[in-house]
Amino acid sequence: MTTLLIVVHVIICIILILAVLLQSGKAADLAGAFGGGGSQTAFGPRSSQTILSKITTICAVLFMLTSIGLWILSGKTTSVAKDIPVQPAATETQKKAEEKAPAGQTAPAETNKPAAQTEPAKTDQTPAEQTKN
Numbered sequence: 001m002t003t004l005l006i007v008v009h010v011i012i013c014i015i016l017i018l019a020v021l022l023q024s025g026k027a028a029d030l031a032g033a034f035g036g037g038g039s040q041t042a043f044g045p046r047s048s049q050t051i052l053s054k055i056t057t058i059c060a061v062l063f064m065l066t067s068i069g070l071w072i073l074s075g076k077t078t079s080v081a082k083d084i085p086v087q088p089a090a091t092e093t094q095k096k097a098e099e100k101a102p103a104g105q106t107a108p109a110e111t112n113k114p115a116a117q118t119e120p121a122k123t124d125q126t127p128a129e130q131t132k133n
Contacts, residue, residue: 002073009066016059023052 002070005066005069005073009063009070012059012062012066016056016063019052019056019059023050023056
């Protein structure tokens, strides 16, 4: 469904670009170059719509609708990468232990706790007396 909508969206984009580029401006004549608008309206004189202006309007509306459709569908799709469980990378100590172990045997698992996170031994001594020992 998403692929079909993307293809339609790209085709509409190409048609919209071509329709806009093929149109002539409102003041394309010689009077428009010198400021003569021929009317007192804010956006220039109103003329009948050509086939290119109708195509532009229709493609603009379709472009907006397909953009909203793609936005809605993007939230509903799941990525394959999200479903793959993440495995933690091996630490340097584990790599060294695996290298030292003989072939066919696995190295014993080491704890990944840094020395600062180990629990201190509970004693009745003060810190100054512990450093003396």
